[in-house]
Amino acid sequence: MKYNLELIKNKKKIIGFSTVLILFSILGILYSTFNTSYKKPINLGMDFVGGNELRIERVCEAECSNLSPDSVLENLREISKNKKFLNNIKLQFQNNNKLISIRTPYLSIEESNNLISNLDNIVGPLNYESKDSRLIGPKLGKRLLTNCVTSLLVSLFAISLYLTIRFDKKYALFALLALFHDLLIIFGIFSWLGIILSVEVNSLFAVSLLTIAGYSVNDTVVIFDRIRENLKSKKDGYNETIQLSVNESFRRTTFTSITTLIPLLSIILFGSYSLFWFSLSLSLGIIVGSYSSILLAPSLLLKE
Amino acid sequence: MKRKQGWLFFIIFLLTLSVYLLINYPLQLGLDLQGGSQLTLQIIKEEGKVTRDELEAVNSVIDKRVNNLGVSESNLQTLGGDQLILELPGEQSPLVASRVLGKTALLEFRTQKEGTFTDLKSLQLQRLSIKDLIDQYSFAEKNQNEDTFIKVIKDDLKDIEQQLNYSSTSNDLYGKLIEIKKYVDKEITNLFIKTDLSGKDLINAGRRQEQTNNNWEVLLTFSNSGGEKFAEITKSIAGTNQLLAIILDGESISEASVGNQFANTGITGGSATISGNFSAENARELEVQLKGGSLPLPIEIVETNTIGALLGSKNIYKSLYAAISGLIFVGIFMIFNYRILGFVSVISLVLYGFFNLAIYSLIPVTLTLPGISGLILSIGMAVDANILIFERIKEELYDGNTLTRSIDSGFQRANSSIVDGHITTLLSCFVLFLLGTNFVKGFAATLSIGVLISLFTSLNCSKTILRFFTTYQSLRQKNLYLPRNIFSN
Numbered sequence: 033m034k035y036n037l038e039l040i041k042n043k044k045k046i047i048g049f050s051t052v053l054i055l056f057s058i059l060g061i062l063y064s065t066f067n068t069s070y071k072k073p074i075n076l077g078m079d080f081v082g083g084n085e086l087r088i089e090r091v092c093e094a095e096c097s098n099l100s101p102d103s104v105l106e107n108l109r110e111i112s113k114n115k116k117f118l119n120n121i122k123l124q125f126q127n128n129n130k131l132i133s134i135r136t137p138y139l140s141i142e143e144s145n146n147l148i149s150n151l152d153n154i155v156g157p158l159n160y161e162s163k164d165s166r167l168i169g170p171k172l173g174k175r176l177l178t179n180c181v182t183s184l185l186v187s188l189f190a191i192s193l194y195l196t197i198r199f200d201k202k203y204a205l206f207a208l209l210a211l212f213h214d215l216l217i218i219f220g221i222f223s224w225l226g227i228i229l230s231v232e233v234n235s236l237f238a239v240s241l242l243t244i245a246g247y248s249v250n251d252t253v254v255i256f257d258r259i260r261e262n263l264k265s266k267k268d269g270y271n272e273t274i275q276l277s278v279n280e281s282f283r284r285t286t287f288t289s290i291t292t293l294i295p296l297l298s299i300i301l302f303g304s305y306s307l308f309w310f311s312l313s314l315s316l317g318i319i320v321g322s323y324s325s326i327l328l329a330p331s332l333l334l335k336e
Numbered sequence: 337m338k339r340k341q342g343w344l345f346f347i348i349f350l351l352t353l354s355v356y357l358l359i360n361y362p363l364q365l366g367l368d369l370q371g372g373s374q375l376t377l378q379i380i381k382e383e384g385k386v387t388r389d390e391l392e393a394v395n396s397v398i399d400k401r402v403n404n405l406g407v408s409e410s411n412l413q414t415l416g417g418d419q420l421i422l423e424l425p426g427e428q429s430p431l432v433a434s435r436v437l438g439k440t441a442l443l444e445f446r447t448q449k450e451g452t453f454t455d456l457k458s459l460q461l462q463r464l465s466i467k468d469l470i471d472q473y474s475f476a477e478k479n480q481n482e483d484t485f486i487k488v489i490k491d492d493l494k495d496i497e498q499q500l501n502y503s504s505t506s507n508d509l510y511g512k513l514i515e516i517k518k519y520v521d522k523e524i525t526n527l528f529i530k531t532d533l534s535g536k537d538l539i540n541a542g543r544r545q546e547q548t549n550n551n552w553e554v555l556l557t558f559s560n561s562g563g564e565k566f567a568e569i570t571k572s573i574a575g576t577n578q579l580l581a582i583i584l585d586g587e588s589i590s591e592a593s594v595g596n597q598f599a600n601t602g603i604t605g606g607s608a609t610i611s612g613n614f615s616a617e618n619a620r621e622l623e624v625q626l627k628g629g630s631l632p633l634p635i636e637i638v639e640t641n642t643i644g645a646l647l648g649s650k651n652i653y654k655s656l657y658a659a660i661s662g663l664i665f666v667g668i669f670m671i672f673n674y675r676i677l678g679f680v681s682v683i684s685l686v687l688y689g690f691f692n693l694a695i696y697s698l699i700p701v702t703l704t705l706p707g708i709s710g711l712i713l714s715i716g717m718a719v720d721a722n723i724l725i726f727e728r729i730k731e732e733l734y735d736g737n738t739l740t741r742s743i744d745s746g747f748q749r750a751n752s753s754i755v756d757g758h759i760t761t762l763l764s765c766f767v768l769f770l771l772g773t774n775f776v777k778g779f780a781a782t783l784s785i786g787v788l789i790s791l792f793t794s795l796n797c798s799k800t801i802l803r804f805f806t807t808y809q810s811l812r813q814k815n816l817y818l819p820r821n822i823f824s825n
Binding site for chain 2: 088140141142144145159160161162163164165166167168169171172176179183186187190191194198235236238239242243245246247249250253254257283284287288290291292293294295296297298299301302303304306307310311314
């Protein structure tokens with residue numbers, strides 16, 4: 033029943049590990065800002081820069097014939113009236129050539145419909161019932177980005193306020209440090225995902241950061257509460273009491289994380305593709321958040 | 337004891353109520369689950385903020401147009417002070433809606449300036465040839481024999497540009513053609529002087545097929561004062577070589593002369609027709625726009641999402657799989673670790689699911705994909721409270737307390753940290769709700785409803801069910817509550 037995490041002994045290792053994680057994230061953010069085609073700290077997706085995203089399935093009898101994206105683009109160029117957007121088009125086949133996914137700069141509905149009917153001529157027939165099309169104007173994208181950044185800042189401010197009211201300064205500061213640590217690492221991981229796998233972040237990513245923030249602080253609050261309670265009642269030394277409190281809340285924190293991870297995992301495995309990266313970033317956030325609540329934040333409280 | 341049984345009946349009553357609600361008021365599904373299109377319309381204002389009145393005015397015009405279009409079950413709502421969201425469920429094409437809604441539809445009646453007879457004639461000719469070039473271009477594109485054709489079009493375009501003394505700046509040929517056409521339209525409009533008759537003076541619009549050919553014409557019916565103005569205007573130019581232009585959004589769609597016979601009274605009767613080579617579709621679009629009136633501020637369609645019906649139903653199944661498998665695995669985990677207590681939490685989780693859905697149908701909350709993920713995520717958080725309580729109960733049991741006492745103090749001592757722990761999540765949800773887009777709001781709504789309901793189910797329901805269980809002697813053995821522990825050494 034009793035756990036024995038040697039917090040006091042391993043303080044340096046824990047802080048060292050977190051420092052490495054943070055450096056890794058900062059490196060990703062810097063690399064992404066200076067060394068990629070998009071020159072942003074993170075690969076901003078369509079929600080934020082505008083554009084047109086289309087996914088549609090082909091109707092095939094047995095198996096869908098193999099087509100090279102280049103030849104399809106070649107054909108598209110030949111029969112399209114408006115050639116401007118064709119310079120910046122990305123086309124992919126997925127699911128055994130059945131699913132076509134296309135990304136272009138922003139198109140009007142009319143232009144998008146033309147694109148689909150041209151596509152139908154080349155790789156058709158298409159199943160219009162399977163269509164998933166999103167058109168976002170660049171102006172709206174900018175606005176969404178500002179909205180997301182403001183939401184994040186406002187909620188971080190609200191959480192800081194809550195923490196300073198709830199705890200004294202030292203506790204609040206370390207809880208906040210742990211929170212920024214979590215958010216920075218998730219951001220860094222997605223910077224790297226953008227560099228390596230061209231994963232883009234959309235407004236759901238911002239939502240996941242906000243949710244992680246709430247969740248991670250919640251975990252830290254429970255552990256800090258326990259520490260405070262024990263410091264009042266127990267007669268052991270300060271450092272020992274902190275270590276004891278962490279071990280007492282260890283089960284609760286890991287179990288809660290597991291029960292939250294299980295449903296997220298089922299979304300990753302069974303859910304719609306549009307929720308895949310969202311659930312992944314939430315899962316990572318919960319893992320990093322539990323780590324920082326159990327190990328990092330209490331370690332910071334330890335005295336030399 | 338009586339009071340405790342009262343809680344049990346109350347919970348059973350709530351469950352029955354939830355099932356009743358769900359049967360009679362089915363859940364509203366978002367477009368990503370049932371298929372359909374969603375358009376976001378942005379009101380454009382150069383200076384200052386869009387006022388409430390302006391938003392209302394735009395909303396009412398758009399609403400009229402949507403109704404006149406005859407789309408079924410559409411839903412229009414305002415968002416964030418300067419945006420409107422239009423939802424078209426099912427397989428209704430957003431294309432027609434976008435064409436009809438996007439235009440300001442500002443209708444003006446103008447009279448020709450004196451002495452511009454020849455200028456207008458040549459501009460009209462150029463307009464005709466540019467339209468012809470655009471048609472030829474579309475034809476050439478379709479028929480692949482581009483090169484020679486395109487060269488002819490390019491040469492013709494150059495001639496027109498020379499005559500107009502204007503050179504286009506667009507990069508591609510199609511863009512140039514459109515640009516020149518716009519320029520010619522503007523020049524034509526400039527040859528006419530504004531009158532005080534406008535789209536505001538209309539009380540109705542209609543359309544009919546012309547008898548001589550397949551073209552359509554649009555009928556205008558003026559109000560009383562509008563009719564008088566129209567008579568006045570037509571009287572002033574009757575018999576002269578000045579024309580009357582009907583201008584829509586800055587583009588003249590019809591120029592007509594008024595015969596000498598109207599010189600005394602003008603054209604009376606309070607109606608007019610526009611016959612400008614309309615196709616059936618175009619005539620209908622104009623009719624809808626004129627009926628709805630012109631927009632007080634221009635709008636732009638900034639976002640369009642379309643989801644096919646098949647994809648929508650696939651999304652429902654996928655979400656169901658995810659939710660149910662999540663629930664089952666969490667249940668297994670809980671029973672494995674907490675035995676009877678775990679079983680209690682599974683029952684309260686099921687209750688939790690029913691209460692959540694019942695609240696959705698009551699408020700109502702439109703269920704979307706992010707909304708479902710909020711619900712699924714909140715399953716994990718709902719269990720959190722149970723884990724906190726059960727850990728406390730176990731501690732008490734290990735300390736040698738009796739079962740009843742352990743249960744009571746477990747619930748009591750965990751109470752504050754549970755309420756407390758949910759606050760940060762609610763804070764985040766609140767911010768999301770204030771600043772988020774529609775899409776994000778779905779997530780925030782289900783997550784915060786879930787967090788609130790979980791306070792009730794994990795505190796009250798779990799406690800009641802547990803108490804009910806412990807009334808059976810056979811379920812009171814301590815070892816049913818203190819299982820072997822997978823993490824212990």
